[in-house]
Amino acid sequence: MAASATATADFKRPPIERRDISFELSEDIPRHWHGGDPFITTYFNGLSIMFPEGEQFFIDSVRHYRDQITDPELKEQIRGFIGQEAMHSREHLRYNELLDQQGYPANRLHEKLKGILKFVRRRTSPKQQLAATCALEHFTAILADVALRDRRVYAGVHPVFRDLWRWHAIEETEHKAVAYDVYQSLFPGFMGYLTRIRAMIRVTILFMWRSGSHHVALLRADGQLWNLRGWARAFHWFWVRPGMYRQILPTYFAYYRPGYHPWDHDNSDLVDYWKKTLERKGYGTLHQHEEADTAA
Numbered sequence: 152m153a154a155s156a157t158a159t160a161d162f163k164r165p166p167i168e169r170r171d172i173s174f175e176l177s178e179d180i181p182r183h184w185h186g187g188d189p190f191i192t193t194y195f196n197g198l199s200i201m202f203p204e205g206e207q208f209f210i211d212s213v214r215h216y217r218d219q220i221t222d223p224e225l226k227e228q229i230r231g232f233i234g235q236e237a238m239h240s241r242e243h244l245r246y247n248e249l250l251d252q253q254g255y256p257a258n259r260l261h262e263k264l265k266g267i268l269k270f271v272r273r274r275t276s277p278k279q280q281l282a283a284t285c286a287l288e289h290f291t292a293i294l295a296d297v298a299l300r301d302r303r304v305y306a307g308v309h310p311v312f313r314d315l316w317r318w319h320a321i322e323e324t325e326h327k328a329v330a331y332d333v334y335q336s337l338f339p340g341f342m343g344y345l346t347r348i349r350a351m352i353r354v355t356i357l358f359m360w361r362s363g364s365h366h367v368a369l370l371r372a373d374g375q376l377w378n379l380r381g382w383a384r385a386f387h388w389f390w391v392r393p394g395m396y397r398q399i400l401p402t403y404f405a406y407y408r409p410g411y412h413p414w415d416h417d418n419s420d421l422v423d424y425w426k427k428t429l430e431r432k433g434y435g436t437l438h439q440h441e442e443a444d445t446a447a
């Protein structure tokens with residue numbers, strides 16, 4: 152039962168800081184803020200719609216086991232994790248309100264996901280929910296890794312959205328191992344591994360289904376659904392250049408290894424770099440997750 156998973160990596164992990172940042176999300180921002188491209192913009196908008204409910208699910212699934220964790224370091228990391236996800240939820244709700252104002256069906260898609268997750272909560276055990284959180288945290292961490300590493304991902308993006316997505320990517324990297332360490336400390340061994348892998352397969356299907364449906368619904372609202380040239384351009388962007396999805400394939404499959412740990416892939420240098428950049432831009436005081444839990 153001892154939570155020893157924090158000792159897995161022998162380098163200094165970045166601290167998990169809760170940053171209470173409010174982004175200037177106004178209607179002046181161009182509708183297609185990703186370089187004027189409706190396809191890539193609506194893809195990211197579709198992800199944003201997934202976050203508030205998704206992140207609440209992550210928080211609840213980790214919080215369920217918090218009292219069983221004895222390692223003070225991991226307990227502290229849980230506080231940071233909850234604080235960060237609560238801030239993400241808040242900002243993505245504001246982001247999604249802007250989408251509704253722009254005529255996208257953001258609220259309808261949000262409510263639909265809420266219903267799906269309600270069903271998942273009813274039908275699965277806390278252990279399975281924690282395993283699903285680990286899998287989804289892996290998704291956000293590997294996407295964040297490419298987004299922070301390859302500048303082409305946010306090339307031509309409106310500055311407010313670029314900063315918002317980078318802020319989210321930094322924090323997803325900082326806390327990428329928290330749910331995983333909680334899970335490993337409580338469910339080590341072969342049966343724990345089986346549940347973790349089964350959850351990853353289900354989550355991959357759910358993630359592709361929901362992100363795909365969001366993308367289609369938002370493109371339909373834009374009248375772009377049958378723009379085949381646009382689809383071809385988007386395919387090129389996602390799979391060839393910069394090839395965000397091509398780039399995550401090796402890190403995605405690493406999760407299936409029995410001895411896998413999120414910090415096997417040490418990308419703390421990216422956190423250091425982008426954190427300084429955000430601070431230089433005046434995204435201010437970085438709060439060390441005080442009152443993190445009450446904000447959730």
Ligand SMILES: [Fe+2]
Nearest residue numbers: 206236239323
């Ligand atoms: Fe998040």
Ligand SMILES: [Fe+2]
Nearest residue numbers: 236288291323
């Ligand atoms: Fe996260």
